[in-house]
Amino acid sequence: AQSVSQHNHHVILSEAASLELGCNYSYGGTVNLFWYVQYPGQHLQLLLKYFSGDPLVKGIKGFEAEFIKSKFSFNLRKPSVQWSDTAEYFCAVSPISGNTGKLIFGQGTTLQVKP
Amino acid sequence: GAGVSQSPSNKVTEKGKDVELRCDPISGHTALYWYRQSLGQGLEFLIYFQGNSAPDKSGLPSDRFSAERTGGSVSTLTIQRTQQEDSAVYLCASSGGGRQPQHFGDGTRLSIL
Known part of the structure; x- marks a missing residue:
């Protein structure tokens, strides 16, 4: 079955810290990838x-x-986060076969940036 | 407005009742998607419409769920005999099709008592 895994469920960073959110997917064919x-x-x-x-x-x-x-991975990065980056982040894949464009989402990662 | 519009924004209903959720896509968008966002399940694909083609219903969780899209524009998602596990935020998205990005509405928060 197709699936997307986001390793971090809740991340807390201070402003100016670097960010990397992990995303791995499981699918045998070609996919388009999104955050x-x-x-x-x-x-x-x-x-x-x-x-x-x-x-x-x-x-x-x-x-x-x-x-x-x-590695079937599509990790998200930002060198220096800002307080305004506080949000929930979702990784998603869309299998190319079938050409529907439907998205399979990860569980999401909540990012909290402390000022 | 220029975005995807969903109504109602909130819906509270009793278990066993039927509900209808509405989505107005961006004008000219041929593709329309419904997703469900619930605790513990994340964001799940429900159904996809593209032009006059038969919809992809592969994500509908049970036969209590159905959706239609009239005139290639407005879509209605219907849930019959609602259950508590149907409580979730129901999101609609539209796109120009193909590789065009999906634009999401604000969702309908459905609460089943």
């Missing part, structure tokens, strides 16, 4: 996506993620 963010009281928003090409992708607000195919 979504949900700020308090807001709807889900796309942070970044990977379809093909350079495995290091850059998104909004200084976030980046690296796709490592051999």
